[in-house]
Amino acid sequence: MVQEEIRRRNAGALLRHVHLRGPLSRAELSERMGLNRSTIMALTTELSRLGLVGEDSPVDTGRAGRPSLVVRPASERCYVLAFDVAVDRLVAARVGLGGRILDRREAVRPRAGPDLHDVVTVLARFGRQLHRAAPPGACCVGVGASYCGMIRPGDGMVRYGPDLGWVDQAFGDELGRRLGLGLPVSVGNEAHLGAQAEQQRGAGVGLDDLVYLHGDVGVGGGIIVGGRLLGGDSGYGCELGHMVVNPYDGRPCGCGSRGCLEAEVGERALLDAAGRPAELFGRAAVRTVADDADRGDPMAREALRRIGDWLGIGVANLINLFNPGVVVFGGMLCDLYPGAAAQVRGRIARHVLPVARETVRLRTAALGDDATLVGAAELGFARLLDDPLAALTAPVSPEVGVPTSAPVPGFRRRQQV
Amino acid sequence: MVQEEIRRRNAGALLRHVHLRGPLSRAELSERMGLNRSTIMALTTELSRLGLVGEDSPVDTGRAGRPSLVVRPASERCYVLAFDVAVDRLVAARVGLGGRILDRREAVRPRAGPDLHDVVTVLARFGRQLHRAAPPGACCVGVGASYCGMIRPGDGMVRYGPDLGWVDQAFGDELGRRLGLGLPVSVGNEAHLGAQAEQQRGAGVGLDDLVYLHGDVGVGGGIIVGGRLLGGDSGYGCELGHMVVNPYDGRPCGCGSRGCLEAEVGERALLDAAGRPAELFGRAAVRTVADDADRGDPMAREALRRIGDWLGIGVANLINLFNPGVVVFGGMLCDLYPGAAAQVRGRIARHVLPVARETVRLRTAALGDDATLVGAAELGFARLLDDPLAALTAPVSPEVGVPTSAPVPGFRRRQQV
Incomplete structure (x- = not known):
């Protein structure tokens, strides 16, 4: 049981490494994670079987010895939907494992006026379009959103959105319901998410x-x-x-x-x-x-x-x-x-x-103006990275809104909405 | 090996509980630490054998069943020397496990003038007096000091002491040398230590x-x-x-x-x-x-x-x-x-x-004006609380200045200085 837990944690750590740092050779992963090559091989084999990483032959370095395979995040296979409610625009994106923005939709937002229903209507339409446009076999593993206001930790409630005048609006719940993907929506404050994205992938690496x-x-x-x-x-x-x-x-x-x-x-x-x-x-x-x-x-x-x-x-x-x-x-x-x-x-x-x-x-x-969007995507990836083996193999309880009858339990494949 | 490491960690955690919270019954410890009663008993027996905790019969609660023994820190057995270089005074204290100030010396500090030598001379004299006055069998497990200036993390160097005009003075090393106890001196900034003390034992518990x-x-x-x-x-x-x-x-x-x-x-x-x-x-x-x-x-x-x-x-x-x-x-x-x-x-x-x-x-x-002194004492206790079994049983390498021939290796009993 302890062994199994260690294996799960290591799988999450390995996936996080390639998700945040991009393609890494097995040798580099071995060094960064302090694990031996055979453990790295077993972990990549398992993650590869689940479609989360791919392995490529490395470019010839000209050095002696068998070169180490390069492990890369499978960005087309697993993706999240990321949303950004900024003061001047509404953005939705399909973001692949590895943090790549694969597809996006954007609308100019009127400075004053739109209420929860208006904003969620636009975002949910974008989200469903992006989901439909994903390649066959790709699956959505989470949804994250950035909002330009004060967010209650834990439940995606907008406590205060100064520019829209929103007070205590259940933005996360409503967006999740309207998307209809059976996935919860994690919401964060735009500056918090921007900070995290810049630290993970930007000026603060x-x-x-x-x-x-x-x-x-x-x-x-x-x-x-x-x-x-x-x-x-x-x-x-x-x-x-x-x-x-x-x-x-x-x-x-x-x-x-x-x-x-x-x-x-x-x-x-x-x-x-x-x-x-x-x-x-x-x-x-x-x-x-x-x-x-x-x-x-x-x-x-x-x-x-x-x-x-x-x-x-x-x-x-x-x-x-x-x-x-x-x-x-x-x-x-x-x-x-x-x-x-x-x-x-x-x-x-x-x-x-x-x-x-x-x-x-x-x-x-x-990351320029995409810092907040990229940060929102990380919210969507959080559960997968915490425990990729459990996330892609174990059924999720109906309380979080994921039908256990989904093709890959816990996640939704691309489907007609 | 894993079992042994868990045992050591649990011993440290138990000691920290009674050190910070005062006497706790075995039942309370069991609940707070999430460990069963027999594990708590084994740990307290071992810590008791090392003289770090004592066990008392509880006050009769009038309730049925055998009452749980109360575990308390052995404050007279293990102590630290704590020092405080404040803008207006120099303080030294013997502080027992549990954070009790057992004995103290204090001198008014002239606002301007004293250099490193002057300050350390006073503090070292106080320290040796306190050490000599400790009861037989008591042992000093560490030394901590608070300083009213900027301290380099790690080595107790005063980077900048605005009121004394000190720049890059090796305060920790010098105090350790002059104390002659063979123990390193951990130094912290007064406000940092005051904050930690107030969080652990004061207004921020x-x-x-x-x-x-x-x-x-x-x-x-x-x-x-x-x-x-x-x-x-x-x-x-x-x-x-x-x-x-x-x-x-x-x-x-x-x-x-x-x-x-x-x-x-x-x-x-x-x-x-x-x-x-x-x-x-x-x-x-x-x-x-x-x-x-x-x-x-x-x-x-x-x-x-x-x-x-x-x-x-x-x-x-x-x-x-x-x-x-x-x-x-x-x-x-x-x-x-x-x-x-x-x-x-x-x-x-x-x-x-x-x-x-x-x-x-x-x-x-x-904690009033003792906040900084109490914080300094915690610096002195840090090594003991990290791993009490190792700290009181394993010899310490001479590099950190503790003669391995000391009666209890790693620490100094009271002795004539």
Whole structure:
């Protein structure tokens, strides 16, 4: 029984290695996992039988000896559906094992208005289309979603979605029901998921301490401490957008306070500072300011400097508190950071203690606008990676909504919906 | 071999339970550890044979059945030496298993001046006195020290001690050498140790997420995230005292920046706000302001309000970031917090998002000024608690400085020094 448990854990660990790092030779897996070659061979044989990995002959290295087979994630065989409810768009994707986005659908989202029913209707239609378009034999192993608001840990309930005005909406349950795939939907906050995706596959690979700032209308945060997402006592930590940076004459914030980081560096602060009319908003308007600054427009440059100065104070505080290996700027901050970097670095030089300042790196999100979507996909993969042998062989109890009569119990093959 | 390893781990876990929670019946231990009664009996017998726990008959509960024996830590048999280099005093204590302070020595520390040699001379003399005064048969199982500055993780090097002007001083090594007990000295930052002590034995028992603010000349921080001290990429996180709270006309800070939390709420800020002359300083002066405010002195009250306002902004930011179960005020903030609480709570109400605000508690350090000392003692107990059977039976290699000819190998009995 203990042996069996160890075997299951090792299978999960091996699958996670190739899922996160891409193709690895059996020799590399043996070294990384501290297991001998025959164990690695047995595990890959089993995972291969389940269709989760494939093995290829390696490219000839010119070295003596029999080269080690390369194990790769079978990205076409097992996939998840990933969804992203962002402030300006709705995205759905079919993401294969290994994190590859295989297919996607996207819709522009009106800034105000859509209620739970509207959003879920669009996403569920996209999801069913993606599912139908999957190749024969492919199977969906999970569903994950990213949402631009506060999510209750555990059940995918949107506690508070500031831009849509949602309060206590059962988003995860409703999306799962409307998809009709018999799979539960795991939901996470967009900045939390962006942080995790950047740590796993982006600007923070190999680092256990990372701060991710996600800019859109406001500024969300995802903070990785010692390799784990900071949750806090009730799962609502990481709210760096509501750090007070301007206690005197701060701009009013959507939270009811003034001078919050997101009030000083969010979309409206930037557009106002750049003298844009109040009816202009959205990512395109933000990009225009960044482009104008690039071309030397004084008002746009001054706006970026102003944003950069407040952003720098916030980032300096975060570096003193978290001593991260990297600070990652995501969402619209990807567009703004290059033009604001001098101010941010200036504030860091002024406010951060040398020991933490010397080692920290500042980066824009390596996954760009897909960071949140890729993070959502990982939620969908979680159960498979925890125990791939159980996930693909054991029937799942009806409570989680998976009919045990499905062709591969626990998962849904592609089928007409 | 696996069985043996499980036995060792269980012995460590049992000892940790009674060390941290005090006397527990065998039945309670069985329930908390998920082990059956006969395993608990075997473990307590072995720990008892090594002199680490004692067993007492329980008080008659009046209930039927044979009552379960109560297991208690043998606090007189095994002890550590704990040291505290604070801004205003040097403390040394003999602390018994179970965290009981059995004996202590204390000296007033001049604010400026003492170098490594001076400090270590006093502490080593205290340490040897405490060691000599221990009862026959008692043995010292470790040495821990708290220091009011930045400590390099791993080797007890003081990277930066702002109040003493120390830079890269090998405090741990030097104290170990001068103590002459053949035991290494583990050193930690005072606020980190205070946070851990408050979580283990003070205001944060049972909580995995805690923010501890330690006030003295400045403000240090110890932050527990998910049950573990936040270290950061290189071990220098938690620097909440250098969070910028006043970016406009902030007071100058010792770090070279302006408007840091510690510049706005530290000792000098308070004494200046209360109109005290520049030559007054120290804990007694701080207490006088708090007492005067209590008696209704308007200037002292206004000073506490001012401090409370900046402290409140800092604490609000920390609650938004960490969603802690409790915020603990230690050091001189123990004295100031009661008179500043209204301002702090006002700022929290204004700036913290409701979900995190509803659950957080605000407390002064339950261990008072001993929080840092008690935290230092835990450093000394770490090796024993990790594996009590190995620690008390296996010889320790000479590299860590313990002569293998010691009566109980690995530890030093009381002896004339």
